[in-house]
Amino acid sequence: xxxxxxxxxxxxxxxxxxxxxxxxxxxxxxxxxxxxxxxxxxxxxxxxxxxxxxxxxxxxxxxxxxxxxxxxxxxxxxxxxxxxxxxxxxxxxxxxxxxxxxxxxxxxxxxxxxxxxxxxxxxxxxxxxxxxxxxxxxxxxxxxxxxxxxxxxxxxxxxxxxxxxxxxxxxxxxxxxxxxxxxxxxxxxxxxxxxxxxxxxxxxxxxxxxxxxxxxxxxxxxxxxxxxxxxxxxxxxxxxxxxxxxxxxxxxxxxxxxxxxxxxxxxxxxxxxxxxxxxxxxxxxxxxxxxxxxxxxxxxxxxxxxxxxxxx
Ligand code: FSX
Numbered sequence: 001x002x003x004x005x006x007x008x009x010x011x012x013x014x015x016x017x018x019x020x021x022x023x024x025x026x027x028x029x030x031x032x033x034x035x036x037x038x039x040x041x042x043x044x045x046x047x048x049x050x051x052x053x054x055x056x057x058x059x060x061x062x063x064x065x066x067x068x069x070x071x072x073x074x075x076x077x078x079x080x081x082x083x084x085x086x087x088x089x090x091x092x093x094x095x096x097x098x099x100x101x102x103x104x105x106x107x108x109x110x111x112x113x114x115x116x117x118x119x120x121x122x123x124x125x126x127x128x129x130x131x132x133x134x135x136x137x138x139x140x141x142x143x144x145x146x147x148x149x150x151x152x153x154x155x156x157x158x159x160x161x162x163x164x165x166x167x168x169x170x171x172x173x174x175x176x177x178x179x180x181x182x183x184x185x186x187x188x189x190x191x192x193x194x195x196x197x198x199x200x201x202x203x204x205x206x207x208x209x210x211x212x213x214x215x216x217x218x219x220x221x222x223x224x225x226x227x228x229x230x231x232x233x234x235x236x237x238x239x240x241x242x243x244x245x246x247x248x249x250x251x252x253x254x255x256x257x258x259x260x261x262x263x264x265x266x267x268x269x270x271x272x273x274x275x276x277x278x279x280x281x282x283x284x285x286x287x288x289x290x291x292x293x294x295x296x297x298x299x300x301x302x303x304x305x306x307x308x309x310x311x312x
Contacts, residue, residue, distance in 0.1 A: 008021060022039070053086045055088055059144065061161075088107075117154075119157055120157065122161055155188045191226075225272070270297060
């Protein structure tokens with residue numbers, strides 16, 4: 001797909017300025033935990049670094065991960081995401097279909113064996129020998145087990161691929177599992193239901209800048225994004241410490257200011273950078289909008305955190 005020469009020129013042709021681009025680079029640099037001295041290096045990596053070939057498999061999921069990655073508030077960000085990688089296969093957005101799509105997949109795997117990044121969204125159904133999920137006449141289970149070991153690295157986008165997520169919720173009729181469980185591979189996990197696309201971009205840019213994937217926590221998550229609890233970064237935290245809790249959303253004042261812990265907020269158990277990065281180009285995030293965190297980026301989401309509106 002996109003072969004990535006002259007990113008800035010293409011963005012400018014679409015009406016997006018260098019200033020927009022540098023603003024995004026500054027946000028990305030801060031998100032990656034790098035000092036502002038790296039902003040120009042991040043910009044250079046985005047604009048000109050060689051693009052790693054990427055194969056993106058969509059398994060059992062709701063497509064929210066692709067939506068959150070590709071349908072951002074400013075359309076040039078999806079261009080950016082698609083431009084920093086050489087996306088050889090993504091069945092939802094690629095032009096070829098049927099046998100031609102399948103050929104693209106296998107041609108890329110053969111040509112780039114050991115050199116491509118595999119991105120997976122969605123869990124892997126394993127019940128009935130994997131027959132709950134098939135693509136091109138093969139089960140998702142067969143496909144991910146065949147392609148995963150040939151990749152240089154595997155990045156799981158979303159909680160489903162990372163830990164099983166919603167498809168693995170009880171009673172888990174398809175026996176859905178995470179990518180690492182079925183392949184035995186160590187995966188880089190970017191959980192969230194959906195995840196924030198800037199954390200994917202940060203992971204790939206870390207690779208472009210430093211030639212390696214970012215440092216991970218013990219659940220496979222990049223520390224730059226998942227190193228702190230939501231609660232520890234939450235602007236409502238002072239109200240938690242003062243014991244001022246919202247028990248119902250019955251006033252605008254309560255919705256805006258008070259701690260949502262007694263409404264079931266899972267911020268004290270959930271690691272993610274939502275409070276600082278936010279969604280929709282930094283516009284807002286669930287707790288800012290008055291909704292408790294539901295712990296969507298943690299292992300065992302959904303079962304562990306339901307019922308959502310009850311404090312644990
Ligand atoms: Fe899961 Fe993603 Fe939630 Fe949906 O691909 S993390 S159900 S937003 O789409 O996998």
